[in-house]
Amino acid sequence: MESTTVKTAPIALTERALAEVKVILKDKNVPAEYGLRIGVQGGGCSGMSYLLGFDKPKDADEVFQLDGVQLIMDKKHAMYVLGMEVDFQDGLNARGFVFNNPQAKSTCGCGSSFSA
Numbered sequence: 001m002e003s004t005t006v007k008t009a010p011i012a013l014t015e016r017a018l019a020e021v022k023v024i025l026k027d028k029n030v031p032a033e034y035g036l037r038i039g040v041q042g043g044g045c046s047g048m049s050y051l052l053g054f055d056k057p058k059d060a061d062e063v064f065q066l067d068g069v070q071l072i073m074d075k076k077h078a079m080y081v082l083g084m085e086v087d088f089q090d091g092l093n094a095r096g097f098v099f100n101n102p103q104a105k106s107t108c109g110c111g112s113s114f115s116a
Contacts (some may be wrong), residue, residue, distance in 0.1 A: 007062065010083070018069060025076070037054065040080045053103060061074055
């Protein structure tokens with residue numbers, strides 16, 4: 001008998017963020033084999049910036065399921081985003097995804113760049 005292990009994603013998406021991702025998946029006709037890639041890359045005014053986009057899983061990735069959305073993350077990125085919450089704001093002053101990352105030691109004014 002095979003045992004199945006369900007991994008808990010190292011990050012969370014709020015209901016608003018999940019809803020917006022589902023709208024994008026549907027409206028932009030993203031292929032079914034693609035998932036939401038979240039990670040980090042070097043650059044930005046504070047040293048690292050966030051990755052958020054749709055992609056196919058690669059060999060170095062871990063894949064999680066969040067309320068019907070496939071979340072893809074490079075295993076090496078987990079230490080930089082552990083415990084992070086991704087929200088979506090749609091207000092008068094801002095519209096877009098917001099990253100609340102407890103691993104960030106400092107962030108830039110725009111919130112898309114951080115240092116760990």
